[in-house]
Amino acid sequence: MVTIRKAREDDAELLTEIGMRAWRKAMASVGEAAEMVANARDAFAHFTREGWVTITLVEKSGVPVGWAAREDMDENITDFWVDPEFEGQGIGTALLAAVEIEMKAQGCTLARLQTHAMNSDALTFFEKKGYSVNWLTVTYNPKLDRDVQSVGLSKSLSDASATGYGQEF
Numbered sequence: 001m002v003t004i005r006k007a008r009e010d011d012a013e014l015l016t017e018i019g020m021r022a023w024r025k026a027m028a029s030v031g032e033a034a035e036m037v038a039n040a041r042d043a044f045a046h047f048t049r050e051g052w053v054t055i056t057l058v059e060k061s062g063v064p065v066g067w068a069a070r071e072d073m074d075e076n077i078t079d080f081w082v083d084p085e086f087e088g089q090g091i092g093t094a095l096l097a098a099v100e101i102e103m104k105a106q107g108c109t110l111a112r113l114q115t116h117a118m119n120s121d122a123l124t125f126f127e128k129k130g131y132s133v134n135w136l137t138v139t140y141n142p143k144l145d146r147d148v149q150s151v152g153l154s155k156s157l158s159d160a161s162a163t164g165y166g167q168e169f
């Protein structure tokens with residue numbers, strides 16, 4: 001059984017581990033350096049300890065298996081991580097739907113996120129969920145000693161039935 005709930009402070013360590021496993025899988029196509037792994041672990045640990053109030057998590061049979069965050073509680077989904085062991089089981093779909101419902105309830109009309117351009121699994125997933133690529137940028141990463149491309153995606157959260165002019169009869 002899949003359930004969605006807001007994170008609690010005592011979830012931080014589990015969320016860090018989920019984030020690390022998902023991050024390592026996502027970084028496989030880019031490559032990683034040892035110091036990047038340490039920095040990522042520190043960043044996940046700090047964020048999940050300090051920013052847990054902005055995190056929505058998904059559980060399977062009562063065990064956390066993925067999470068998403070909106071650091072500023074605006075239209076930006078800043079983190080979206082599903083434990084690779086649970087991919088393809090509807091976990092990400094359920095989590096994304098819950099985050100989008102929350103965003104709509106808070107008045108957001110657009111959802112935005114970004115990922116690295118070589119993260120084909122993420123790109124495919126979000127495009128299937130109605131997200132479109134809006135921008136591409138290239139940034140030099142000194143730890144990898146190469147340029148890394150990132151893409152920004154967005155999706156309208158407005159009801160499609162609300163478009164058009166006038167009143168329907």
